[in-house]
Structure formats: C-alpha cells, structure tokens
Amino acid sequence: MESEEQIEASAQLCAETGVRVLRAGCYKPRSSPYTFQGLGLNGLLLLDKMRQRFGLRIITEIRDSSHAEEVIEYADIIQVGAKAMYDQSVLRRCGKSNKPVLLKRGFGSTLQEFVQAAEFVLSGGNSQVMLCERGIRTFETKTRFTLDLCGAVWLKKHTNLPVIIDPSHAIGFAYGVADLSRASLALGVDGLLIETHPNPPAALSDAEQQLNFDEFRELKNSLSTLATALGRKLI
Numbered sequence: 297m298e299s300e301e302q303i304e305a306s307a308q309l310c311a312e313t314g315v316r317v318l319r320a321g322c323y324k325p326r327s328s329p330y331t332f333q334g335l336g337l338n339g340l341l342l343l344d345k346m347r348q349r350f351g352l353r354i355i356t357e358i359r360d361s362s363h364a365e366e367v368i369e370y371a372d373i374i375q376v377g378a379k380a381m382y383d384q385s386v387l388r389r390c391g392k393s394n395k396p397v398l399l400k401r402g403f404g405s406t407l408q409e410f411v412q413a414a415e416f417v418l419s420g421g422n423s424q425v426m427l428c429e430r431g432i433r434t435f436e437t438k439t440r441f442t443l444d445l446c447g448a449v450w451l452k453k454h455t456n457l458p459v460i461i462d463p464s465h466a467i468g469f470a471y472g473v474a475d476l477s478r479a480s481l482a483l484g485v486d487g488l489l490i491e492t493h494p495n496p497p498a499a500l501s502d503a504e505q506q507l508n509f510d511e512f513r514e515l516k517n518s519l520s521t522l523a524t525a526l527g528r529k530l531i
C-alpha cells in the first residue's frame with residue numbers, strides 16, 4: 297500500500313480479474329527502519345474506500361500490538377506476518393477478534409511452532425485461522441527463501457485449517473511466481489497470496505517479486521484453466 301493511485305489501480309485489477317480479496321500492508325514490518333514503513337492509518341482509510349468502491353474484501357497486516365485495534369477495525373481478514381508469528385500479544389488479541397486471521401509461517405519456524413502459534417489464536421476463541429507458507433530460510437541463497445511444499449502438504453494432512461501459499465515472498469523474484477502458483481494449485485492448497493504492482497521497478501517494497509498487471513492477468517487465466525483441468529473451482 298503506497299499511494300491512492302497505486303492501490304486504486306490494484307483494486308481495479310482485482311475487480312477486473314475476479315479476485316475478491318485485496319491484500320495491502322499499511323504497517324510494514326521492514327527489515328530496515330530506514331526504508332518505507334507503510335502509510336499507517338491513512339492507508340487503512342484508503343483501503344476502506346477501495347472496499348466500498350470495488351466491493352472487495354481487505355486483508356491487511358498487524359505488525360505489533362500498538363496499532364492492533366485500528367487494523368482489526370478496518371480489516372476483513374487480519375494478516376499476522378512471518379516476523380510477528382511469535383508475538384503472543386498480537387496472537388492473543390487476534391484470538392479475541394471475530395475476524396478471520398491469515399497467519400504466516402516464520403521463516404525460521406518449524407511446522408510444530410507454526411501450528412502452536414495458530415493455537416494461540418484458536419484457543420482464544422477465534423476458529424477462523426488460515427495458515428500461510430511463505431518460504432523458509434535454508435542454506436540456499438539463490439532464491440530469497442525456500443518454498444516448503446512438503447510443509448504445506450503436512451499442514452493439510454495434520455490440521456483442519458485452510459492452507460495458503462505465498463510464492464512471491466518465497467522465491468523473491470517475479471519470474472518464478474506463476475510456476476509456483478500453478479504447482480501450489482495442483483497440490484490442492486486453499487488459496488494463493490500473490491504480490492502485484494502497476495509499475496514493479498518503482499515499488500517501494502519487494503520490487504523484484506512484484507508481477508506487473510499483464511503478468512498477473514496471464515497467471516489468473518492459466519490458474520482458471522488448470523483449475524478446470526483439476527476439477528476444482530476458483531472462487
């Protein structure tokens with residue numbers, strides 16, 4: 297979430313391609329305090345505008361408990377990012393909310409730790425938790441992280457929660473996102489979280505992994521074709 301123009305173009309793309317949930321971060325957990333940190337409350341207000349204008353659902357992230365109340369108020373789905381997976385005050389606060397939570401796996405977390413983090417939300421009384429695999433850190437350095445598809449299969453077998461894949465953060469480069477998305481769909485995951493930007497080279501965050509809009513449209517079409525071949529329906 298960078299500016300009104302950027303988010304409006306992205307919301308329009310969602311509406312045009314049949315994507316129902318727009319994800320945009322207003323409180324960004326950046327690796328450096330000197331880079332773009334997000335638009336904060338102004339960003340949430342813009343997301344609210346896009347929700348009303350385009351009839352979309354909004355997913356946005358809680359970085360820490362200092363702004364939990366406003367994120368919970370404006371989000372339709374609350375994202376807890378990889379770096380906040382161990383933040384028990386965030387997890388406990390989400391457990392008291394009646395909104396669905398997308399919990400991302402910490403990049404150094406075992407599946408056991410990931411599931412236990414989800415338990416903090418579930419045991420607080422919120423049964424609507426989605427688990428998002430977004431790549432883990434391995435010895436490999438050519439890709440940003442290593443997408444743990446084995447882990448995704450394990451989560452599907454051993455939990456009854458929806459499993460979502462984020463190929464964008466996993467590979468960290470736009471060129472691999474489409475193939476990893478199709479592999480994830482073939483695997484039977486419940487959803488994909490894909491980053492896109494109207495002008496990727498100018499993106500303020502994770503520029504190399506953003507699909508441009510044409511790439512996104514092409515991917516969405518190919519996912520529809522693949523879903524039909526697999527006897528699944530994209531919603």
Ligand code: PEP
Pocket residue numbers: 321325376377378379400430465
């Ligand atoms: C994000 O989803 O934009 C993000 C910061 O991802 P992660 O928490 O997986 O690093």
Ligand code: MN
Pocket residue numbers: 491501502
């Ligand atoms: Mn990101």
